[in-house]
Amino acid sequence: xxxxxxxxxxxxxQWNRVPVNKIFIEQHSPEPKVKVMIQIYEPLRTVKCRxxxxxxxxxxELIRIVSLKNVRNDEIPVKESKKPQxxxxxxxxxx
Numbered sequence: 228x229x230x231x232x233x234x235x236x237x238x239x240x241q242w243n244r245v246p247v248n249k250i251f252i253e254q255h256s257p258e259p260k261v262k263v264m265i266q267i268y269e270p271l272r273t274v275k276c277r278x279x280x281x282x283x284x285x286x287x288e289l290i291r292i293v294s295l296k297n298v299r300n301d302e303i304p305v306k307e308s309k310k311p312q313x314x315x316x317x318x319x320x321x322x
Contacts (some may be wrong), residue, residue: 232268232290234283241278246271247290267291 232247247268254263268291270284284290 229271230268234274234278234290236276236283238279238281239279240249241276243276243283245274245283247284248291256292265291 228249230247230249232245233242234245235242247270250269251264252265252267254265256263267289269289270286272286274284275282294300
């Protein structure tokens with residue numbers, strides 16, 4: 228099934244539209260009567276970001292959406308600040 232997929236550029240944050248082919252892949256299930264299908268998207272052409280020009284998707288790679296609801300808090304990557312912020316003394320409220 229051909230659809231237009233919206234992807235956010237990891238470099239600049241611009242939302243871009245990517246033409247993809249939607250594929251369902253069967254995953255192993257512990258119960259024999261239950262079939263588990265996973266959605267995977269295959270880009271149809273190479274797409275560059277409209278803002279910065281960085282390549283977002285290429286036809287050879289598959290895209291899978293992972294929800295953060297099922298991920299534990301200690302597995303979520305967190306950006307750390309480079310310098311700890313020092314308290315400033317610009318006014319009487321800050322002192």
